[in-house]
């Protein structure tokens with residue numbers, strides 16, 4: 001069993017950006033990285049081979065969804081999530097906490113864990129630190145996450161403090177609950193809302209427990225981008241240099257570039273896949289809403305600078321037609337392009353960091369967008 | 377410009393089955409053949425590369441749908457339907473008649489053609505023999521079809537006779553309307569309902585006009601399979617041996633085998649693609665409804681004898697999970713398997729005809745189904 005390691009390969013002279021490499025039991029992951037989200041055992045509309053073609057190194061699975069349907073025991077009996085969905089590269093699973101907490105009236109929380117009703121059939125279940133780890137291990141993920149509460153925004157300082165303390169106690173139970181020798185890495189999740197002192201307290205507690213990597217949770221929950229960056233600015237320097245740092249559920253291409261600049265190594269977000277299904281495409285010059293009438297007869301590819309399969313073979317007019325006609329291929333092609341854009345952006349970031357020119361890369365990223373403000 | 381030709385390569389000793397080859401301006405087509413349907417400029421849920429991978433030689437486009445959205449002029453201006461949808465092999469377009477006539481109260485027919493209201497926005501349009509040919513030529517199809525009425529079933533003999541006579545006059549106008557030197561082949565369509573004498577009269581009229589190929593329309597419209605085969609038995613021997621014969625809108629795997637046995641060269645049907653989206657899969661041992669609870673934890677591929685990408689990589693349990701979860705990948709994988717099955721069946725037919733063992737092939741086809749009556 002390969003031990004999980006993280007190597008810091010290079011740092012940027014003009015920012016906190018880092019170039020790193022994770023070693024997992026299913027191979028290497030070059031960072032900084034964006035991880036496509038595969039909620040229900042599939043990255044929506046993407047074949048695994050297409051994900052590899054566009055350079056996906058690791059994907060996400062959602063514990064909450066797979067726990068309810070088809071069930072983690074079933075997946076384990078069929079050889080694990082990798083075999084189930086035909087994906088042999090690393091998988092990271094979330095803890096289920098985010099979904100369970102967002103069920104609102106359908107869930108009840110106490111020190112033990114969360115009792116909730118399935119959004120599918122109303123059936124009653126419990127997720128706790130121990131059961132979340134057990135589910136993630138049954139799925140066979142290569143990186144698993146501690147069970148925590150993703151605190152809504154805004155929330156009272158009192159609630160944030162109480163929730164963060166509980167998530168800390170749960171993190172300790174997760175560490176105890178993990179199997180020895182399973183080979184999966186366990187990441188802790190920093191909470192603390194938008195309060196620097198609570199974030200610092202959360203970091204201290206997690207460091208005392210000790211994890212293979214550290215995530216910052218509770219961002220991209222409705223706060224302004226400036227506040228998100230402020231929390232990153234306050235929190236990231238407190239995390240150990242020799243461990244990977246993962247900002248969960250973030251974000252736009254701009255958020256990724258800003259996160260990298262502040263020292264983030266890992267990102268995930270449904271934005272490229274969900275937007276694709278809504279006809280919104282990401283490009284080097286900003287967003288393109290392909291449903292617009294202006295693209296009716298447009299023979300150009302979505303992004304003339306894009307090297308992806310979609311831009312190499314299809315016009316904006318065709319993509320608009322597929323979207324207007326509610327064709328499945330619309331989601332397939334749009335998702336392919338958007339994920340290629342996100343993964344290509346991070347490849348560009350890594351290349352720039354390798355070449356010692358991240359500052360230039362970042363300037364160029366913003367200039368291209370400013371030059372074409374008519375994007376959306 | 378390649379001239380359209382049809383060569384009869386072999387005939388079966390025990391039936392009317394034929395092995396043939398069409399030469400079109402976009403390459404050869406080996407017959408007997410099944411043609412996947414690409415209604416709106418895409419074979420639903422299939423990338424063109426996947427269609428090639430499973431051996432699709434020619435696909436269908438629908439004149440009615442493309443005429444309304446995005447419009448044939450727009451497609452012509454973008455380089456034609458092949459370029460628009462990234463498909464460089466032959467395309468056959470229907471005439472639009474089938475869809476226009478099925479609009480019911482929304483259409484009005486006279487000698488000139490059919491005035492109808494769009495199912496999309498209620499806008500008013502006319503399709504006539506001349507405009508149908510013009511649209512099909514604008515799309516750039518390699519095989520185009522005469523504009524006719526697909527007569528509903530049941531219908532009075534009087535109506536069938538009147539409609540068939542009108543379709544005959546329209547066929548003559550289609551022949552006159554086609555561009556000289558365009559290079560697309562024009563097929564006539566035999567009508568006549570379930571009446572042998574009206575079918576014979578229709579054949580005679582079409583032969584007098586002269587077409588590159590002959591289709592039998594108005595089948596698979598609700599009649600019993602035995603009656604469909606009876607019409608084939610009566611009509612096919614009247615058609616010239618040296619021209620391709622196409623039975624439109626047919627059908628089940630059994631219909632294809634029976635049609636081949638009677639001398640049919642070409643088939644098309646939405647059955648494999650539409651059924652796929654509804655979770656119904658075709659296999660060598662019959663139909664599989666993947667939503668059934670019995671497949672919940674089934675580690676086997678859909679069809680252990682199938683060599684397709686889906687059966688090589690995914691379990692029934694996974695396909696059931698995707699279907700139950702309403703995932704796009706469900707349609708993608710199910711369609712891939714079903715079209716592979718249909719195209720593989722016809723490849724098997726061609727190989728058997730080449731090897732002089734079609735009778736054996738047909739027996740084997742039915743035996744496998746009888747051995748596993750629990751399929752569905």
Ligand SMILES: [Zn+2]
Nearest residue numbers: 306308311337
């Ligand atoms: Zn692209």
Ligand SMILES: [Zn+2]
Nearest residue numbers: 682684687713
């Ligand atoms: Zn298969």
